Amino acid sequence: MAFTPTPRQLTVIKSIAFVLALLPFFALAYLVAADRLVEPLQYITRNTGSWTLYFLCITLAVTPLRRISSWNWLLKLRRMMGLYAFFYALLHFTTFLWFDHFFDVQEMLKDVAKRPFITVGFTAFVLLVPLAVTSTNAMVRRLGGKRWQALHKLVYVIAPLGILHFWWMRAGKHDFNKPILFGLIVLALLGIRVWWARSKAAASPAVAAPRR
């Protein structure tokens, strides 16, 4: 079913998406302010980590959904979803830096190096930074479309790193249900891209080999 919102409708859709994506943050802020958390540090770290992963998955889902539904306007929500992934990752990282290490960056880096699951999460976060920094229209123009697109393919590395980080963390508890579920979601979202790329390559006419 083709649906193309008018510019006004698109603004409404974007505003609703913006507010909805902020709800987990406000819910968390409320729980903290009302002193409703038994183990605040653990809860905040896990909650913000989970939302980072959800928004990474939502961002990766935009292109497949657009292609399947032909709702091209969905692309207009992708940047916002990606920035929300970064926003929750920043909260997740800040919680760790603040409550676990009281902003002692050296101590934090030692911990990052010592615990492999944190090394992986930290790598994913560091890779997210250039994507967030280059998300503006001005940066797209500055880098040029091709280079910008190549850089933003980093998300195909970041999402699996996020899964590995989650998996490793839960491995200590022998609790793999959620990491398996999200691992399969990310696999499907990346797998469909590989499948499309292969179908496209197979459909395009082969370049004739030069005659000797």
Ligand code: HEM
């Ligand atoms: C893209 C980046 C990242 C993603 C997607 C991510 C995701 C997650 C997820 C899903 C969890 C578990 C939530 C749960 O149990 O329900 C988690 C936990 C955690 N992450 Fe991350 N994370 C990322 C980056 C980082 C970074 C940069 C650090 C610190 C340097 C970090 C440190 C932790 C810690 C300490 C825990 C909780 C461990 C515990 O409660 O036992 N993560 N993360």
